[in-house]
Amino acid sequence: MRAPIGFRISNRRKSLKISQAALARLIGISPSYLNLIENNKRDIGGALLQRVAHHLQIETADLTGDDEQKLLQDLEEAYADPVVESLDFQPDERRQLVAQYPASAGAIARLHRAYANAVASADNYADRLRSDPLLSQLLHQILSGITAVRSSAEILEDVPDLDEAERKQFLGAIGREARALSDVARSLIGQFDSSSRVAGNVSAMREIDDLIIEQQNYFPQFERVAEDLRRELDTRGTFGPALLVEELERRFGVRTQIGGSSGIEDFPGQYRFDAGERVMWLQGSTTLATRQFQLARLLGELTAADVMRETLDAATLTSPTTRRLAARAMGSYLAGAIVFPYSRFLAEAEGLAYDIDQLRQIFNGSFEQVAHRLVSLRRPGEEGxxxxxxxxxxxxxxxxxxxxxxxxxxxxxxxxxxxxxxxxxxxxxxxxxxxxxxxxxxxxxxxxxxxxxxxxxxxxxxxxxxxxxxxxxxxxxxxxxxxxxxxxxxxxxxxxxxxxxxxxxxxxxxxxxxxxxxxxxxxxxxxxxxxxxxxxxxxx
Known part of the structure; x- marks a missing residue:
């Protein structure tokens, strides 16, 4: 479903008592074409939409109805749920609900989200109980351990003439089985916790989505920090991995290690920061683009720790998992803002017609990093x-x-x-x-x-x-x-x-x-x- 932009233009124009012909003249199109736009028979976007918003003295987002679009999409999911799909909904019911009763529409969307999270959690636990072979194995281990402890304890209790060596032998067996039982119990609890985390991730990602949409994926506080930091770095030398390594050492006493051991056995990641040892480890096979980005991310997070904490505290994040994932997303955003300075990157993107491969070469970034940065070019008045x-x-x-x-x-x-x-x-x-x-x-x-x-x-x-x-x-x-x-x-x-x-x-x-x-x-x-x-x- 698309928001009725034309209707919004028409209503706003009438509220300002501007004639259709006058607005058409101001934005440089014919009155007949504006009439088609206002009746939602022609699409509008780009520079033309910005001119309309300017002359109607309104933000572009207020015309496009971005918030309503998100709410419409949430209702699409809610109305398509198997629990209610058989109800006889009218074709335009969701749009009318959002337009006339947005608070009620938001309540339905929130309730469906909570319901979906509860169902996901229940399904995960049910699957564990019904079919998980690991769960069955752990329960058998617990039963075997209890049997062994009970057997040794009964011998100690029922056989009075055990010598000291035999008594120590059975006591040792009980101790070993008890420790093993403890480990198995922790594994069992871990299985349920991991299931809960999987279900929680659904809710966590939605909360992060809401944060990103609310900010239109543009965080001015991080952009300001990144601009100041990048300006200072550029006075010290050519921006790149080598300069970032020097700055991490000079500012925060962080040593960078490329290749060798990460310090954790069988560590699968490409990079890791050991806060205790103050070592930033990068796998030897990482590309220069990855090294540059992750070093910039660490420098940014250490420099802007207070700003990140304030941003996370101000957001609606209901669990430690959500906060951790949000912190990771904010760190990546900050790194992108350092590696790809906003105004320069936007100018290069516009000049190169958004050619991602050329932008990669100019900024020594990866395809994914450049794509990420293109998504965040939402600065008011300087948008990509x-x-x-x-x-x-x-x-x-x-x-x-x-x-x-x-x-x-x-x-x-x-x-x-x-x-x-x-x-x-x-x-x-x-x-x-x-x-x-x-x-x-x-x-x-x-x-x-x-x-x-x-x-x-x-x-x-x-x-x-x-x-x-x-x-x-x-x-x-x-x-x-x-x-x-x-x-x-x-x-x-x-x-x-x-x-x-x-x-x-x-x-x-x-x-x-x-x-x-x-x-x-x-x-x-x-x-x-x-x-x-x-x-x-x-x-x-």
Whole structure:
């Protein structure tokens, strides 16, 4: 669902008592074209939308209805839940609810979120109890340990003529079994805790999403810290890993170690900071871009510790897990702001038509780092193209996302199988571009590329990820990736949905799950060969 921008323009214009002809003259278009926009028959975006907002004395976000878009998307999930999907909802009911009773719509969305978290937690515990072989094994170990302790204790109690050596032997056995029982019990508790953390992560990621959306993925307090720090670094030498290593040593007494042992046996990560020893360890196989980014992140977090703490304290974060994940996200944001200074990066991006590969070369960054920074160019009055961001593993599971108002990006699980984020795995290290159209008529430019992360050794398997950027097609002609595309040719668009269960395209051959519309027409791609009204072998 898309917010009715045209209606907002019309209502705002009328409230200011500006005629349609006068506004059209001010923004440089014909009155007839403005009439089409106000009746939601023409899309509007980019510079034209900014001119409209300027002359109507209103923020662009107030016209586009970004907050309402997010609420509409939350209601989409709530209304598609199997518990309520069979109810006879009106086609435009969600939009009307958001428009007329936004507080009630928000209450429904919050209640559904709480319900989904509770169901996820219950399902995780039920799965543990029903089918987890490790749980069964741990329970058998506990039973065996109790039996052994009981046996030794009964011997001590019932056999009075044991000599001292035998008594010590049985006491030692009881001690060993008790310690083993303690370890097994901790493992058992850990299994339940890990299940709870998995369920909690769903809620944690939603809270972080809310924080990012509330800030429009732009945090001015971190930008100010990054600008001051980068300005000082540039006076000391050429920005890069070597300078960052020197500054960490000079300012905070942190020694950097590249290669060798991380200090933890079988540590799987590429980098680690040992706060006690004041050592920043980086795996020897890490790229220069990774070293630069992580060193900048550490320098930023140490420099801006108070700012980070204030930001986290001010946010609505209900658990230690959420706070830890939010702190990690804030640290990465701060690192991006240091490595890619806002104004310079935006100027280079605009000048190069958002060519990611050229931006990588200029700033010595990785594809993923540059994509992250493009998403955060939301400074009021100095904005870049609004992008959404997704990352997927080879199994199709979404591992990171930054939302774009209007575009329903799944929080977790899998997205539409037709999205280019999955096609990129079939063409490694090649950027795929794709113009897609959703069933509500909204159109987006998708840019996706798969990446391989360097293994640390021959025995370590290489890992792959896929990165996707998405922007409204209205902004596509500002990018180099629109070259050769006929953006007006809607017939060339790829018809897609958000996920199969939320997609209303009944004729999609890529569908993997049924739509959540049991009372509607049946999907022709999932019918049995023999009509289900007749049984096999019926005689009359």
């Amino acid at each position: 193209i609004p992008f959404g961001f997704l990352r997927s593993d080879p199994a199709g599971r979404l591992t990171k996302h930054f939302p774009l108002p209007g575009l329903l990006l799944p929080n977790s699980g899998h997205a539409c199988p037709l999205w280019s984020i999955y096609g990129a795995f079939r063409q490694p290290e090649t950027l795929l571009r794709q113009v897609v159209r959703f069933s509500d008529g909204s159109r987006y430019l998708f840019l996706a590329r798969s990446l391989q992360r360097r293994p640390g050794s021959y025995r370590e398997p290489a890992t792959h990820i896929s990165i996707m950027l998405a922007c409204d097609v209205l902004h596509a002609d500002r990018t180099v990736y629109a070259s050769g595309l006929d953006l007006d040719d809607r017939e060339a668009d790829v018809p897609v949905g958000p996920t199969c269960r939320l997609c209303t395209r009944r004729d999609c051959p890529a569908r993997q799950e049924e739509m959540l519309t049991p009372d509607g027409p049946r999907s022709v791609t999932r019918l049995p060969l023999i009509p289900q009204e007749f049984g096999l072998g019926d005689s009359g």
